[in-house]
Amino acid sequence: MLTIQNYVRAGSLEEAYALCQKKNNVVLGGMLWLKMQRNRVDTAIDLSGLGLDQIEETDSEYRLGAMVTLRQLELHPGLDRLTQGAMAESVRHIVGVQFRNLATVGGSVFGRFGFSDVLTLLLALEARVVLYRGGEQSLADFAAAPRQRDILTHVIIPKGERRVVYLSQRNTATDFPVLTCALSRREGRTLCAVGARPGRAEPFEDGQGLLAGGITPEGAQAFAREAAGRFRFGSNLRGSAQYRQEICQVLVRRGLLAMEGE
Ligand SMILES: Cc1cc2nc3c(=O)[nH]c(=O)nc-3n(C[C@H](O)[C@H](O)[C@H](O)COP(=O)(O)OP(=O)(O)OC[C@H]3O[C@@H](n4cnc5c(N)ncnc54)[C@H](O)[C@@H]3O)c2cc1C
Structure with a gap:
């Protein structure tokens, strides 16, 4: 069982980053993976007040906030067009709709799970990640790197005919x-x-x-x-x-x- 001593709804990324430097503190995504762990957490850091739940579009890219859910990815018309349905196909098998309404992009990518459908598709789309301290880097480099104490703020998917x-x-x-x-x-x-x-x-x-x-x-x-x-x-x-x-x-x-x- 997961036991949490303190809960903080971060007021800024700076605050979240500072808190996550402590070994027993944990950043929360949708908590679906975390809640299955047997762990004693000192402070749980909630990012839900930081406006990271949006999919933004520019001329050259889609910017997925870390708190965007897998269900948002599944239903997004622009991502559907860009990937000819592959985005929805990559997540539709993941447990069920209620689950995908909670599971986040941040938790899915930062977790770098060995079974991840999400990571697989994003790699083929040549996505990039943005870390609060580590800055922007290719998802391929991030996925291959050891785990670090940082906050993933966005995943960027480049646009273009493919x-x-x-x-x-x-x-x-x-x-x-x-x-x-x-x-x-x-x-x-x-x-x-x-x-x-x-x-x-x-x-x-x-x-x-x-x-x-x-x-x-x-x-x-x-x-x-x-x-x-x-x-x-x-x-x-x-x-x-x-x-x-x-x-x-x-x-x-x-x-x-x-x-x-x-
Ligand atoms: C029963 C079950 C079945 C699943 N089946 C599949 C499947 O078939 N295919 C698939 O691709 N995935 C599958 N998943 C994974 C799931 O889709 C999510 O990727 C997973 O639950 C993590 O997302 P979350 O939002 O719940 O993150 P959480 O559980 O909240 O967090 C996961 C990890 O990421 C860290 N974290 C979260 N957000 C951030 C952030 N912004 N910055 C830094 N660190 C962060 C947390 O501290 C934690 O270490 C499954 C998960 C479960 C529990």
């Missing part, structure tokens, strides 16, 4: 995924991200130009084989490493062909 597809494999509906796979293609450049291998999602790019001339069935197969050969897979109760590697090839190839078919 094809996007999201696919995941689950043993049963709403369970954690066995494998997650996101693909994006922009000006002939293809990026794929695969997660739940199990392990934090990682990006892979078509460095050999296997798809430079367009997506053909042979090119998609070659890229899928290359991607499945590059990632490291592991086993857990949901699937073996070998099964995941097979599924990776299938999802990457299907995703590429779906992109071409659109």
Whole structure:
């Protein structure tokens, strides 16, 4: 059980940052992951009064506040257009609507969960994160870095024409995924991200130009084989490493062909 001694609704990011430097203090997102921990928290730091619950749009990007919920992502028309439905597809399997009404972007990204659908798609979209002290950096760098005591304030998704597809494999509906796979293609450049291998999602790019001339069935197969050969897979109760590697090839190839078919 999670036990909280003190609660502070932060009045500023500065206050939240100062409080989170103390080892036994914890920043709250939607608390869905946190509440499952057996932990004794000194001060819980609530960011809900800081106006971080908005999705802002500029000419070049979408800025997601840390307290934006997964349900907001799922229903946002601009994100839906930008990703051709992949944003909604990436979150729709996560437990249920009530859950997604609470789970936040900040908690999902800062948690860097090895099973994360959200992280997988955002990596393929070349998202950036903004940390109160650490400043702006690529999500790929942030996801690969060790955990730090900072406040994630925003996630930035660049705009621009791109094809996007999201696919995941689950043993049963709403369970954690066995494998997650996101693909994006922009000006002939293809990026794929695969997660739940199990392990934090990682990006892979078509460095050999296997798809430079367009997506053909042979090119998609070659890229899928290359991607499945590059990632490291592991086993857990949901699937073996070998099964995941097979599924990776299938999802990457299907995703590429779906992109071409659109
Ligand atoms: C039963 C269950 C099933 C799930 N299934 C899936 C699934 O299938 N796919 C999937 O992608 N995800 C899944 N999730 C994860 C879920 O979608 C959320 O990502 C997770 O609950 C964290 O979001 P939260 O808002 O609840 O964060 P919290 O639980 O409140 O926080 C998570 C962590 O992030 C820190 N934190 C939160 N916000 C910030 C911030 N702004 N700055 C710095 N640190 C911060 C907290 O201190 C904590 O360490 C599941 C979670 C649960 C509990």
